[in-house]
Amino acid sequence: MGITARDLFLIAPELALTVGATVVVLSGLVSRQRQLTLVLALLGLAVTFAFAIALWDNVHANGAQSAFNDSLIVDKFALYIKFLVAGTAALVLIASSEYAERFRPYGSEFTGLVLFSAAGLMLLAAAADLITIYVSLELATLPVVALAAFVRTRIAPIEAGVKYLLLSAVSSAFLLYGFAFLYGASGTMQVVGGSSGAPTIAQALGEGSPDVPFGGLAIMAGAILATAGFGFKLSMVPFQMWTPDVYEGAPTPVGAFLATASKAAAFAVVLRLFYEALGGSSADWSTLFAALAAITMTIGNLVAIVQSNVKRLLGYSAIAHAGYLLIGVAAVTAHGQETQDAAGISSVLFYLAGYAAMTLAAFFAVIVLTQRSGDERIEAMAGMGKRAPLAALALAVALLGLTGIPPTVGFMGKLFLFNAAVNSGLVWLAVVGAVNSVVSAYYYVGIIRTMYLREPAGDASPVAAAFSGRLTLWITVAAILVLGFWPGGLLEVARTAASGLVS
Amino acid sequence: MLERLLIISAILFCIGLYGVLSRRHMIAVLMSVELMFNAVNVALVAFSRYTVPAVNRLSGSHVGMERFVLEGQTLAVFVIVVAAAEVALGLALIIALARRRDTVHISDLNTLRR
Numbered sequence: 142m143g144i145t146a147r148d149l150f151l152i153a154p155e156l157a158l159t160v161g162a163t164v165v166v167l168s169g170l171v172s173r174q175r176q177l178t179l180v181l182a183l184l185g186l187a188v189t190f191a192f193a194i195a196l197w198d199n200v201h202a203n204g205a206q207s208a209f210n211d212s213l214i215v216d217k218f219a220l221y222i223k224f225l226v227a228g229t230a231a232l233v234l235i236a237s238s239e240y241a242e243r244f245r246p247y248g249s250e251f252t253g254l255v256l257f258s259a260a261g262l263m264l265l266a267a268a269a270d271l272i273t274i275y276v277s278l279e280l281a282t283l284p285v286v287a288l289a290a291f292v293r294t295r296i297a298p299i300e301a302g303v304k305y306l307l308l309s310a311v312s313s314a315f316l317l318y319g320f321a322f323l324y325g326a327s328g329t330m331q332v333v334g335g336s337s338g339a340p341t342i343a344q345a346l347g348e349g350s351p352d353v354p355f356g357g358l359a360i361m362a363g364a365i366l367a368t369a370g371f372g373f374k375l376s377m378v379p380f381q382m383w384t385p386d387v388y389e390g391a392p393t394p395v396g397a398f399l400a401t402a403s404k405a406a407a408f409a410v411v412l413r414l415f416y417e418a419l420g421g422s423s424a425d426w427s428t429l430f431a432a433l434a435a436i437t438m439t440i441g442n443l444v445a446i447v448q449s450n451v452k453r454l455l456g457y458s459a460i461a462h463a464g465y466l467l468i469g470v471a472a473v474t475a476h477g478q479e480t481q482d483a484a485g486i487s488s489v490l491f492y493l494a495g496y497a498a499m500t501l502a503a504f505f506a507v508i509v510l511t512q513r514s515g516d517e518r519i520e521a522m523a524g525m526g527k528r529a530p531l532a533a534l535a536l537a538v539a540l541l542g543l544t545g546i547p548p549t550v551g552f553m554g555k556l557f558l559f560n561a562a563v564n565s566g567l568v569w570l571a572v573v574g575a576v577n578s579v580v581s582a583y584y585y586v587g588i589i590r591t592m593y594l595r596e597p598a599g600d601a602s603p604v605a606a607a608f609s610g611r612l613t614l615w616i617t618v619a620a621i622l623v624l625g626f627w628p629g630g631l632l633e634v635a636r637t638a639a640s641g642l643v644s
Numbered sequence: 645m646l647e648r649l650l651i652i653s654a655i656l657f658c659i660g661l662y663g664v665l666s667r668r669h670m671i672a673v674l675m676s677v678e679l680m681f682n683a684v685n686v687a688l689v690a691f692s693r694y695t696v697p698a699v700n701r702l703s704g705s706h707v708g709m710e711r712f713v714l715e716g717q718t719l720a721v722f723v724i725v726v727a728a729a730e731v732a733l734g735l736a737l738i739i740a741l742a743r744r745r746d747t748v749h750i751s752d753l754n755t756l757r758r
Contacts, residue, residue, distance in 0.1 A: 210711050270715075271715075271719065272715065272718060272722060275719065275722065275726070276722055276726065279726045279729070279730075283729055283733060286733050286737075287736075290740065293740045294744075296744050296745060297755055297756055299744060300753040300755055300756055301756065302737050302740075303670070303737050303741065303753060304753070304756075306730070306733055306734055307664070307670075307673060307674075307734075307750070310674075310730050310734075313681075313726075313730075314657070314660070314680035314681055314683075314684060317681070317688075317723060318657060318680075318683070318684050318687065321653075321684055321688045321691060321719075322687075324688065324692075324716055324719070325687070325691035325716075327698060328696060328697050328701060329697065329698035329699065329715065330712075330715040331712070337708060337709060337712075339698075339703065339709055339712045340699060340701075340702040340703060344698075345698035345702065348698075348701070348702055385756075389756050390756045
C-alpha cells in the first residue's frame, strides 16, 4: 500500500496537467493578460505530452502497468486517448484565445477549467476500476458545466449549463445504479487486472456468480443501466436530447471540446468496460450496440437536415457520428470474432482522431465566421467564400470530411469502421452507415453551397481572422488531408494501441 | 435482507426519477436527483454488506488486498462527495438564472429550441 514514485510517474501526465491548470488559475490573480494564460496552459500541455511520450516508451518496453493499487492502468490504449485529449485541449485553447476576450476578466478560469476537464478525461481513459471510472467521469463533466454557462450575461449559456448539469446528474445516477448491480453480481469493482492479482469482474463472473438475488439478471440490468449512463456522454439516441441545446448555447470553443475530447474518452471507457469486463459474458451486446448505432445515426442525420443554426447542426452531426462510432463498438463486441477485435478497436481509435480533426476544424471555422456578427444562422454564411476565404475553405474541407468524401480522413475512417462491421458479420449495419453518409451529404453540402454560391445579404466586407485562429485552421485542415492521403501511420499507432487492450 | 434493501433502493430510485421528470422547480429537481443518488448508495452498501467480496472467494492470499473488500461502501462515500459538488454547481446556476430571468422553473428554459 502507499504511494510510490512509480505511481507518480505513471500518472505524471495528469499530474502535470493539474499543476498546469492550478498555475493558470492562480496566474489570473497576478496578471489578466490572455497571452500569459495561454502560454502557461500550453507549457503545462507540453509537459503533459512529454510525460505521455516517456510513458509510451516505458509501456512499449515493459508492457502495461497498473498504479495506485490497481485503480489505474497505463497501457497504450489509454495513452493514445491521452494524446488525443491533450492535443484537442491545446488546439481548443489556441483557437479560443481571441474568443476568450468576451470572458474577461475570467479568461484564466476558463483556461483552467478546460485543463481540469482534460485531466479528468485522461484519467477516465486509464481508469481500471468502477470507482475510478465514476470519479474521473465527474471530474471531466463538472468543469464543462461551468464552461457551458461561462457567459452569464446571456440566457442561452445558462440554459445550456442547466440542461447539461441536470441530464448529466441523472445519467450519472443511472450509471451508478448499473455499477452497483455489476458490483453486486461479481463482488468486485475491478475492470482490468493489475499487479496485486485481485480478481476482475470478468474473472469473478467466470467463476460463477455468487448467490445474488436475480442472478444473471443483475449483470444484464447492470450493463444496460451503465450503457444508458454512458449513452448520455456519447450522445447516443435516446439520450441525445441535450447535445444540440448545449452545443448551441455554450460558447463555441466549449462545444468543440465537448464534441471531441469528451467523446473520445467516453468511447474509450465504454470499449474497455464492454471488452474487458463484460466481453466474456454470454449476453449479445453486439446486437444491442448495432441497433443503437443504426438508430443514433439515422435520427442524427434526419433531424440535422431541417436545422437552420450552424452550431445546432453540428450538434446533430455529432449525434450521427456517435452512431458511426458505435458501429465500431458493435463490431468489437460481436461474438466469436476474437481475431477481429484488434481491428474493430483500432478502427474506432482511428475514427476518433479523424473525427476530432474534422469537428475541430468545423468549430474553429465557425468561431472565425461568427466572431464579428455573432450570427450563427446558416443563411448568415452566404458569401463567406469571398469574405473569409480561409475559414470557409476549412469549413468546406471539414464538412466534406464529415460526409466521408475522399481524400479526407473521414472517408478512410468510415472505410475502416464499415470494414470492421463487415468482418464481424454486420453487413446490414455497414449498409445503413453508407446510406446515412449519403443522407448527410445533403445538409453538409448545403452549407458549402451557401458559403460559395450565394451572395451575402447585407455586410459584404472581409471577415478578418486572428493569427491564432488561422493557425488552428491550418493545423486541423492539414490533419484532415494528410491523414486522408496517408492514413498508414496513424492506423499503425491505433493498431498498436488497440493491441494493448486485447493482449 | 438483501432483497428488501434492493427493493427499497429501487423504489427510492423510481421516486427520484419521477421527481426529475415531473417537477418544474429546479431546486426540487436537484432534490430528486439527490434521491436517485441515495437510492444507489443504499444498493451499494447493501451489496457490500451482504455479498462475499470476490477477493475472499477467489484468491488464496489476502495480504495487501484489504482495499478490495469494502469497495461498495467506498464508492458510496465518493458518490456523496460528488453529489455535493453537483449540487453546488446547480445552486450557482440557479442563482445566475434567477438574476437573469426572475424564474427558477426549468420549463421556462426554452430559448434553445427551433
